[in-house]
Amino acid sequence: MDELLAQFLVESRELVDKAVDDLLALEKAPNDRKRFEDAFRAFHTLKGGAGIVEFAAMQTVLHCAEDALAAARAEARPVSSLDVGNCLSCLDQVVEWLDVIESSGAVPTDADSAEIVALFARTSAAPVAAAQPPTSGEWVAKLLSTHAAVVSRAQTALRYTPASDTFFRQEDPLARIAALPGLLAVSLEPRAPWPKLEELDPFSCNLTITALLASSLADAAAALESESRYCELQPLSDRSQPRADESLLRKAEELLDAQLALLGSASDARQHGLMASAGLVAANVLRHVGRVSEAEAVATAAAVAIAESRLQPLLEAITAAVHGPADAPPEAEASAAQRQDGRQTMRVSAERIDALVRLTGELIVSHNAIGHAVKLAEQEGSALAVTLKNQHASLSRLVADLQRAVVGMRVLPMSTAFRRFPRLVREMSAELKKPANLVLEGQDTEADKAIVETLVEPLVHVLRNALDHGIEDAAVRAAAGKPAVATILLRAFREGEHVIVEVADDGAGIDVAKVKQVASDRNLLPAGDLAAMTDDQALDLVFLPGFSTAKSVTALSGRGVGMDAVRTSIGRLGGQVDLRSVAGKGTTVRVTLPFSVLVTQVMTVEAGGQLFGIPLDAIVETLRLEKGRIFPIGAAHAIVLRDRTIPLVRLADVLARRVEGVHDDSGPIVIAQLDGELGAVQVDRIGERMDIILKPLEGLLSGVPGLAGSTLLGDGSVLLVLDVGEFVR
Amino acid sequence: MTVQVNDKGAIELSGRCGADDAEALLRHLLAMPGATVVWSESEHLHSAVIQVLLAAAPRMSGPPKNAFLATHIAPIIA
Numbered sequence: 179m180d181e182l183l184a185q186f187l188v189e190s191r192e193l194v195d196k197a198v199d200d201l202l203a204l205e206k207a208p209n210d211r212k213r214f215e216d217a218f219r220a221f222h223t224l225k226g227g228a229g230i231v232e233f234a235a236m237q238t239v240l241h242c243a244e245d246a247l248a249a250a251r252a253e254a255r256p257v258s259s260l261d262v263g264n265c266l267s268c269l270d271q272v273v274e275w276l277d278v279i280e281s282s283g284a285v286p287t288d289a290d291s292a293e294i295v296a297l298f299a300r301t302s303a304a305p306v307a308a309a310q311p312p313t314s315g316e317w318v319a320k321l322l323s324t325h326a327a328v329v330s331r332a333q334t335a336l337r338y339t340p341a342s343d344t345f346f347r348q349e350d351p352l353a354r355i356a357a358l359p360g361l362l363a364v365s366l367e368p369r370a371p372w373p374k375l376e377e378l379d380p381f382s383c384n385l386t387i388t389a390l391l392a393s394s395l396a397d398a399a400a401a402l403e404s405e406s407r408y409c410e411l412q413p414l415s416d417r418s419q420p421r422a423d424e425s426l427l428r429k430a431e432e433l434l435d436a437q438l439a440l441l442g443s444a445s446d447a448r449q450h451g452l453m454a455s456a457g458l459v460a461a462n463v464l465r466h467v468g469r470v471s472e473a474e475a476v477a478t479a480a481a482v483a484i485a486e487s488r489l490q491p492l493l494e495a496i497t498a499a500v501h502g503p504a505d506a507p508p509e510a511e512a513s514a515a516q517r518q519d520g521r522q523t524m525r526v527s528a529e530r531i532d533a534l535v536r537l538t539g540e541l542i543v544s545h546n547a548i549g550h551a552v553k554l555a556e557q558e559g560s561a562l563a564v565t566l567k568n569q570h571a572s573l574s575r576l577v578a579d580l581q582r583a584v585v586g587m588r589v590l591p592m593s594t595a596f597r598r599f600p601r602l603v604r605e606m607s608a609e610l611k612k613p614a615n616l617v618l619e620g621q622d623t624e625a626d627k628a629i630v631e632t633l634v635e636p637l638v639h640v641l642r643n644a645l646d647h648g649i650e651d652a653a654v655r656a657a658a659g660k661p662a663v664a665t666i667l668l669r670a671f672r673e674g675e676h677v678i679v680e681v682a683d684d685g686a687g688i689d690v691a692k693v694k695q696v697a698s699d700r701n702l703l704p705a706g707d708l709a710a711m712t713d714d715q716a717l718d719l720v721f722l723p724g725f726s727t728a729k730s731v732t733a734l735s736g737r738g739v740g741m742d743a744v745r746t747s748i749g750r751l752g753g754q755v756d757l758r759s760v761a762g763k764g765t766t767v768r769v770t771l772p773f774s775v776l777v778t779q780v781m782t783v784e785a786g787g788q789l790f791g792i793p794l795d796a797i798v799e800t801l802r803l804e805k806g807r808i809f810p811i812g813a814a815h816a817i818v819l820r821d822r823t824i825p826l827v828r829l830a831d832v833l834a835r836r837v838e839g840v841h842d843d844s845g846p847i848v849i850a851q852l853d854g855e856l857g858a859v860q861v862d863r864i865g866e867r868m869d870i871i872l873k874p875l876e877g878l879l880s881g882v883p884g885l886a887g888s889t890l891l892g893d894g895s896v897l898l899v900l901d902v903g904e905f906v907r
Numbered sequence: 908m909t910v911q912v913n914d915k916g917a918i919e920l921s922g923r924c925g926a927d928d929a930e931a932l933l934r935h936l937l938a939m940p941g942a943t944v945v946w947s948e949s950e951h952l953h954s955a956v957i958q959v960l961l962a963a964a965p966r967m968s969g970p971p972k973n974a975f976l977a978t979h980i981a982p983i984i985a
Binding site for chain 1: 926929930932933936937951952953954955957958959961962963975979980983984
């Protein structure tokens with residue numbers, strides 16, 4: 179794929195993610211002007227990118243989305259849920275196209291924008307504006323007419339309606355207004371008509387404050403941040419722009435657009451020259467029409483773009499200038515921030531990092547081999563043994579450091595996985611007509627890339643289950659006195675060497691009796707076993723393959739592939755899934771994962787003359803029992819440990835490596851835990867503990883049950899690592 | 908004292924008036940309907956105080972010391 183297209187893909191995907199975040203935030207807080215401007219800018223930049231790679235269909239659909247947002251702004255109304263939905267559909271289409279480009283390496287020639295265009299056309303024809311009358315415009319008009327003298331300098335209009343308990347919060351709204359940058363004029367009005375003076379409550383705030391500011395919307399928003407939900411901000415740039423300049427501005431915009439087009443035609447070799455000239459022309463044009471700060475921003479962006487051989491900074495700066503003066507300051511700040519970030523981070527393809535991981539793995543194996551050699555040298559009494567041992571010790575430290583650094587490179591924040599869930603929950607809750615709010619916590623928690631990426635699918639299952647089965651219908655919730663909007667908490671945190679991800683809903687909880695009933699109806703377990711089960715054990719039944727308690731199969735879940743699939747895929751990552759549920763209060767699904775998948779700690783055991791590894795995670799304890807304390811039960815064996823009967827298998831028997839006379843029944847026993855069940859494995863000898871790089875089995879061995887993987891030992895031999903759960907079951 | 912009745916029977920606001928002063932001001936205004944409020948010595952008025960002035964609309968004697976009050980609030984309530 180050509181480099182420009184590759185860059186376009188990476189940047190477009192980031193912008194799409196950004197736009198989705200902004201749109202969803204906007205849906206929750208429709209008056210959040212900053213989010214609005216951010217979303218708008220993301221769409222605009224995406225469109226600019228599409229122009230550069232000459233992808234007309236993508237330009238068209240993004241243009242529609244931009245128009246829809248611009249209409250909301252022009253009518254001074256909040257962005258409707260419908261707008262957000264349409265814009266999300268538009269982004270879906272864009273992502274689809276990006277996928278096509280990624281797989282085919284070229285811009286699709288048959289891309290059809292008609293569907294999305296029609297979608298937006300329907301909406302704009304519908305009287306959305308009538309449903310939400312643009313009342314917000316009136317106060318701006320009134321404010322402008324009251325303070326006509328300062329209108330020409332005003333950039334932003336503010337309406338601030340502090341909550342009535344504001345004074346109790348030690349908040350002084352007018353002091354806040356007085357401190358605003360570029361304050362031009364203030365109007366004060368009672369929110370509700372003043373009562374008789376005798377009835378006035380001096381501690382209840384009844385003020386509506388409107389103000390005109392010479393500062394930009396972003397600056398005002400920043401200054402009012404903690405009170406932002408009581409504030410409404412309107413950009414005034416369109417109105418205050420002198421009309422006489424219009425033709426000049428249009429000409430300037432044409433010139434800027436021409437620079438964008440010119441940049442679009444850039445091929446790699448000429449890029450620097452083109453960027454320099456486009457940057458220069460754009461900056462001069464901006465200076466000529468008096469937009470000096472933007473001119474400076476463009477000039478700096480051009481320098482950065484040339485230095486980094488990236489079009490993006492310059493494109494963004496020029497696009498921002500075309501887009502409108504009100505946005506210029508935040509844009510400049512944003513690109514300044516990006517520039518700084520650019521120096522601190524660099525993009526490296528995942529493959530290169532994976533290659534480094536593989537190399538580190540081999541280095542660890544080779545380091546283990548040297549350890550083996552050192553031991554041999556010691557045994558032989560070689561004079562070099564001491565030197566070798568010292569060098570090996572410092573090598574150990576370096577390898578451990580390297581390993582940590584490499585593991586650190588592969589970590590991703592959980593937000594990478596979490597970011598798609600707000601949208602998923604939004605859609606599912608709409609489909610199921612169960613209003614729900616997804617609360618994300620601990621998005622900064624880091625874990626290995628493989629884990630974060632693999633986590634997505636199981637979490638989708640769990641979230642679906644929470645919405646579909648956990649959360650009650652609106653009527654049931656109302657009857658139980660719960661808030662109509664359910665809350666699903668998705669949180670991640672670090673606990674020692676583990677990363678914990680929890681999904682907690684405030685739904686009905688799991689009906690244990692019903693779970694048992696279903697398990698017996700489906701003959702999943704014998705009736706006797708079921709009756710003897712504790713509630714916790716019964717809850718675990720939902721992880722059985724083929725279990726589903728939903729009365730009806732919906733499109734979302736209830737096909738019985740849910741929780742057992744979750745446990746399987748989490749198990750594959752070396753993690754565990756547990757369930758806690760309180761009737762009437764809700765259910766919590768807790769996923770415990772290792773921080774890194776790079777290194778596995780194993781204990782080596784010997785059975786039938788061969789060495790095996792058992793993952794340390796699975797081992798609860800090791801012990802040695804007298805011969806008589808192993809009881810035969812039918813064809814199998816069991817031991818009694820602290821009043822619990824635990825099934826026992828002899829590893830040598832299972833592996834059919836039993837050699838008469840070589841071992842007896844008094845060998846050490848490893849107690850392993852899997853999914854809450856204990857199992858005992860008798861081995862001939864317990865060896866050492868070691869860190870290994872677990873390699874999945876390939877070829878002939880890949881189908882063998884009971885094997886988790888293999889690794890190379892220091893002496894070059896292969897160590898098979900056992901999946902103890904398979905034996906215990 | 909930040910809210911005081913002077914010997915001419917006017918209510919004087921001086922220095923920095925906090926939210927608590929709103930109640931004292933309201934009490935004086937209720938006790939003496941039609942009293943003038945002198946704010947030439949006020950350096951800061953809490954929104955709660957301004958709210959009382961706005962609701963009671965007394966005759967104001969100023970201008971206030973503070974620039975924000977003089978420029979932006981005085982045109983509204985004086």
